[in-house]
Amino acid sequence: MISRRNFCRNSLLLAGGLAIPLAALELFDPGRLEAEKIDGKKVRWVFLVDTQKCVGCGLCVKECKIENEIPYDANVTRTWVERYIVTKDGKTHIDSPKGARDGFESSSVDIGHGKFEEIRAGEIDKAFFVPKLCNQCDNPPCVQVCPVGATYQTEDGVVLVDRKWCIGCGYCIMGCPYGVRFFHPVHHVAEKCNFCYHRITKGMQTGCIDACAFGARRIGNIRDPEDPVTRIIMTERVNVLKEEYGTKPQVFYLGFTKEVR
Amino acid sequence: MVHGEAWTLKEFFVYPNEYIYWTIQIVMYPFMTGLVAGAFVLSSLYHVFGVKQLKEIARFSLVFSFALLPVAMLPLMLHLQQPQRGIEVMLTPHFTSAIAAFGIVFTTYGMIVASELWFVYRRHFVESALALRAIAQRSPGQQLAHLLFSALTLGAMDIGEDALEADERAVKKLAGAGIPVACFLHGYAGFIFGSVKANALWMTPLMPVIFICSAVVSGIALCILTYIVTMEIRKLLARWRKQNYPELPSPDELKSAETQVVAMTARYLLMFMGAAITLELLDLVFRGYTAVKSWDILRNVIYERDFVNIFVIQYGLGNLLPFIIFLMPRLTIRRAVAGTMLVLLGVFMMRWNVVIGGQAFSSSFSGFMHYTLPIWPHSMETFKEGFFGAAMVGLVPFFLFWVLNKVMPVFKETH
Numbered sequence: 021m022i023s024r025r026n027f028c029r030n031s032l033l034l035a036g037g038l039a040i041p042l043a044a045l046e047l048f049d050p051g052r053l054e055a056e057k058i059d060g061k062k063v064r065w066v067f068l069v070d071t072q073k074c075v076g077c078g079l080c081v082k083e084c085k086i087e088n089e090i091p092y093d094a095n096v097t098r099t100w101v102e103r104y105i106v107t108k109d110g111k112t113h114i115d116s117p118k119g120a121r122d123g124f125e126s127s128s129v130d131i132g133h134g135k136f137e138e139i140r141a142g143e144i145d146k147a148f149f150v151p152k153l154c155n156q157c158d159n160p161p162c163v164q165v166c167p168v169g170a171t172y173q174t175e176d177g178v179v180l181v182d183r184k185w186c187i188g189c190g191y192c193i194m195g196c197p198y199g200v201r202f203f204h205p206v207h208h209v210a211e212k213c214n215f216c217y218h219r220i221t222k223g224m225q226t227g228c229i230d231a232c233a234f235g236a237r238r239i240g241n242i243r244d245p246e247d248p249v250t251r252i253i254m255t256e257r258v259n260v261l262k263e264e265y266g267t268k269p270q271v272f273y274l275g276f277t278k279e280v281r
Numbered sequence: 282m283v284h285g286e287a288w289t290l291k292e293f294f295v296y297p298n299e300y301i302y303w304t305i306q307i308v309m310y311p312f313m314t315g316l317v318a319g320a321f322v323l324s325s326l327y328h329v330f331g332v333k334q335l336k337e338i339a340r341f342s343l344v345f346s347f348a349l350l351p352v353a354m355l356p357l358m359l360h361l362q363q364p365q366r367g368i369e370v371m372l373t374p375h376f377t378s379a380i381a382a383f384g385i386v387f388t389t390y391g392m393i394v395a396s397e398l399w400f401v402y403r404r405h406f407v408e409s410a411l412a413l414r415a416i417a418q419r420s421p422g423q424q425l426a427h428l429l430f431s432a433l434t435l436g437a438m439d440i441g442e443d444a445l446e447a448d449e450r451a452v453k454k455l456a457g458a459g460i461p462v463a464c465f466l467h468g469y470a471g472f473i474f475g476s477v478k479a480n481a482l483w484m485t486p487l488m489p490v491i492f493i494c495s496a497v498v499s500g501i502a503l504c505i506l507t508y509i510v511t512m513e514i515r516k517l518l519a520r521w522r523k524q525n526y527p528e529l530p531s532p533d534e535l536k537s538a539e540t541q542v543v544a545m546t547a548r549y550l551l552m553f554m555g556a557a558i559t560l561e562l563l564d565l566v567f568r569g570y571t572a573v574k575s576w577d578i579l580r581n582v583i584y585e586r587d588f589v590n591i592f593v594i595q596y597g598l599g600n601l602l603p604f605i606i607f608l609m610p611r612l613t614i615r616r617a618v619a620g621t622m623l624v625l626l627g628v629f630m631m632r633w634n635v636v637i638g639g640q641a642f643s644s645s646f647s648g649f650m651h652y653t654l655p656i657w658p659h660s661m662e663t664f665k666e667g668f669f670g671a672a673m674v675g676l677v678p679f680f681l682f683w684v685l686n687k688v689m690p691v692f693k694e695t696h
Contacts, residue, residue: 095297096283133291187367188366281646
């Protein structure tokens with residue numbers, strides 16, 4: 021004889037049991053998955069750096085500081101250029117004095133503490149410059165770790181900071197493997213490169229691209245197959261920085277070697 | 282000047298924006314929450330697991346844990362660039378961030394400790410309120426005390442046998458619920474560091490567990506130390522008062538009780554310390570054995586640059602020496618004081634070596650950063666994130682404890 025209590029219990033169990041496979045149907049809705057893959061978005065900003073073309077003049081850094089109102093003499097910068105010198109003994113010497121704001125005026129390498137290391141031309145195997153900026157990652161760790169949601173990713177892939185909402189905890193600075201973030205010396209909140217979002221959304225180029233006389237920096241829309249930058253990324257051998265962190269960086273490099281940090 | 286520039290020295294190649302952004306206050310934060318969690322776990326050993334020998338120290342550590350609680354938040358506020366917006370963590374938490382859970386975990390824990398304290402001290406509140414009510418002509422001070430204690434009873438004036446038993450059951454339940462929350466509070470502080478994938482030294486799933494173990498170690502050590510100090514004061518007072526009130530415990534009685542409690546608590550201290558060291562060494566061995574890309578620079582930091590901090594101060598003075606001190610037979614009070622102070626130093630250095638050590642190298646793996654703690658402040662920043670800011674954080678809980686002790690006397694028999 022079925023009691024009322026048993027009836028209620030069993031019907032709840034049955035309903036619960038049925039709900040599980042039904043939930044699975046919802047989870048694996050192929051139509052939705054397909055839609056999410058394409059996601060209907062028309063713009064995804066990406067950046068292309070051709071290290072072969074960079075001469076380390078630092079005009080991009082200078083322009084960036086002015087364009088984005090980062091105090092000129094403050095030792096922080098949204099973009100910078102690194103110099104790599106690989107010597108015959110297999111050592112790699114890297115520096116970026118003041119983020120290369122004034123270029124590389126001396127042939128000796130800045131090793132910190134105000135000291136410089138002289139490297140004779142005969143010892144050098146190869147030397148090159150690598151411009152750096154925010155990678156506007158597809159899986160940005162800085163956005164993940166922000167405790168108040170003050171830093172966020174826009175629809176077109178750029179990571180922005182809300183200066184009115186940032187509490188200045190520095191967790192995003194710690195979370196970025198590329199060291200692109202810092203505290204703004206005036207606003208005292210997290211600051212970073214945003215591909216000059218105020219310019220690119222109005223059809224202009226970023227400040228650094230405009231400043232580069234050598235075409236080492238380019239911006240493009242990866243969703244547009246006709247975009248020249250997209251074509252290079254799709255057809256040539258490009259690389260990204262620190263892929264092992266799973267951040268899916270969206271700044272692509274041409275002429276990248278293993279020494280690049 | 283850029284934030285961080287005042288105390289960071291760079292060597293070789295460091296990214297231009299890299300500085301030591303998380304400084305002494307972020308060392309203090311896990312140190313203080315560790316003390317909170319540890320003190321609570323110690324009190325729960327008595328309340329939940331019925332370790333009778335810890336009865337004396339249980340109430341003491343519960344009140345102390347409550348005194349430490351607001352101070353766990355203080356270093357974070359001193360560290361924020363926009364402290365006035367700190368409340369946003371609670372108002373608009375962004376739950377993919379480990380820090381966002383802070384508000385919830387912290388308030389849950391605070392409420393548990395507060396309600397446990399209420400049940401423990403309810404009888405005292407009621408008795409005090411009734412005693413003050415009986416006084417016909419109350420002085421302004423007594424009037425204030427009367428108001429305070431009446432409010433603290435929350436209107437629950439029943440101190441009959443049944444009611445008190447119900448109180449005790451509630452204490453037990455709350456203490457039981459508090460243990461996982463206390464562990465979470467601190468394990469979560471470990472998670473904040475352990476989940477930073479950009480930092481080679483921090484990123485390990487062991488971090489939360491290591492943090493919990495060392496938290497309990499530091500909490501117990503501080504409780505023993507403070508307990509000894511207050512007992513010494515009581516002994517002094519007892520010597521004075523003995524002449525007038527012969528029924529009070531004599532200094533000798535107090536001393537034997539003190540030695541017993543300290544010896545018993547020290548045993549738990551050693552147990553948790555063993556677990557903490559095992560995990561820390563496991564982490565170190567594992568890093569060396571797997572030797573992934575970051576190991577070259579980590580090895581340099583661990584075995585060369587921070588060698589004294591890690592192996593001499595943290596492991597040597599902070600772990601090995603107290604181990605020997607506590608394991609030697611016939612533990613004396615004086616040795617216990619030395620041992621617990623060394624343990625506290627060891628745990629503090631562990632936090633230091635994690636927080637500062639984790640920023641001692643550039644994420645380019647090609648350069649180093651050296652941290653110099655600002656001693657004499659020459660700006661608000663160097664005060665907040667300097668020696669005096671940290672000292673302030675370290676001293677506030679003792680002041681709070683002193684205040685709380687006025688309302689909730691830790692040595693009065695309540696049940």
